[in-house]
Amino acid sequence: MARTQGSHSDITGPRIRSAALKLFAQQGYAAVSMRQIAKEVGVQAGALYNYTPDKQSLLLSLMEGHMREVLAAWQALDKPENALALLESFVRFHIRFHMQRSDEVFIAYMELRNLSDENFATIEALRRAYEDALETVLKQGVEAGQFTLPDTKIATLAVIAMLNGVMTWYRSGGRLSLDEVESVYWDMVRKSVTT
Amino acid sequence: MARTQGSHSDITGPRIRSAALKLFAQQGYAAVSMRQIAKEVGVQAGALYNYTPDKQSLLLSLMEGHMREVLAAWQALDKPENALALLESFVRFHIRFHMQRSDEVFIAYMELRNLSDENFATIEALRRAYEDALETVLKQGVEAGQFTLPDTKIATLAVIAMLNGVMTWYRSGGRLSLDEVESVYWDMVRKSVTT
DNA sequence: AGGATAACTGAACATTCGTTCAGAAAAAAG
DNA sequence: CTTTTTTCTGAACGAATGTTCAGTTATCCT
DSSP, rough: OSOOTTHHHHHHHHHHHHHHHHHHHHHOOGGGOHHHHHHHHTTTTGGGGGGSSHHHHHHHHHHHHHHHHHHHHHHOOOHHHHHHHHHHHHHHHHHHHHTHHHHHHHHHOOGGGGGGGGHHHHHHHHHHHHHHHHHHHHHHHOOOOOOOSHHHHHHHHHHHHHHHTHHHHTTTTSSOHHHHHHHHHHHHHHHOOOO | SSTTOOOOOHHHHHHHHHHHHHHHHHGGGGGOHHHHHHHHTSSSSGGGGTTTTSHHHHHHHHHHHHHHHHHHHHHOOOOOHHHHHHHHHHHHHHHHHHHHTTHHHHHHHHHHGOOOOHHHHHHHHHHHHHHHHHHHHHHHHTTTTTTOOOOOOHHHHHHHHHHHTHHHHHTTTSSSSHHHHHHHHHHHHHHHHHH
16 A cells, blocks of 8 residues: 555644644653554554654754644734733633643643753743743732732742642533633632832 | 672662652653663663553552652641641642652652552542642631632642642742742732731 | 656665574672 | 662663655546
8 A cells, every 4th residue: 555545644644643742732742652543543653754754853842833823813803902901811821721721731841851852942941931921910919009918929930830830630521511610710829019 | 690789678669669650750651661670770671670561550659659758748747726827837838749749749740640540549549639638718708707718629729730830840059049939929829818 | 640748566785673592791699 | 878769871662753765546547
């Protein structure tokens, strides 16, 4: 056999990315073999190399794609003027967006150490940009006298860490709806940054 | 060659555990080979099997040992009666203890998926016990009317996630001392659970 | 229709993996 | 000093790893 019926790069490409994403998130980058990914797609391992130069590039591409999407989605959002309302927007956006892409988030936070130095720097810069988006909101609130924070940098990291915690336990269909979870977290964040 | 000069299980054993700990934290369980660990210790790979039946048991032992130590350390602590003071104790204890063992923490939170179902259940139960320790504090504060929380379970997870975030960025010798970091986090936690 | 191109197979490559084990040397026990 | 026990070596095992590539077949283009 050789080329298979119905095969097309527009189809196989995304399927490879989605299979790799799922497996990397499930078992970790190092624990997943190219043959496993290929099997999930229904293809031989060699065929993957029409779509990625090597395994690491596949990981990088997934991580970079995700980070750019997060940034773009936040920037595209309608934002209120008021700092408190803006922070609420961020909290709700972060939880909702990241919950819909828990695999991507998991990988972007867990597989950094499997990147080469250069690739790591690329991803790190994107993460920094996202953190800066939140810090800008916090600084704006401090200037307006709405927030009381000894250190906006630490507060930024603390809030993001807290919100990311949702992904480790929330499963849809559980005790609380996503909307309720958003509200509970927003309540805690709001109180933690105000007096 | 065979047995080497000065060799002793009381020495080699801990050195293997410490080498494995460091490497697992640095590169991830799946990415570290038994030969790498052996090399770090200065021994051949086969010698490791005098100390662990297999690679997975080594991981489990590291994780389980860590979790039991955290629990024991918290239980051994002198605890104030007042819920607010007790919560402060917990926050400061958690940050200080986990900061001194960032490798153990990293592994305990990242390598769960590399455990067999049975081993996973063991670690998960220990983690749950630690979370319960915090939730007990929060419930106590709610009962005493000192805390305002819509859901102590979520609050527990949110607080722990927030505190764990410290480990991802704090490096000693940085802008802030550990004591200052503790205070900043305690400030945010306190505000987030009170009215 | 047929020729060009894109997509994939299947086998092969050199490495590396976790693990086992007979035997050798050091340490401990007598 | 001699015997026993502990500790480690060094080689070996089959299996799995990432990656390459010549050849084959489907699809696209004219």
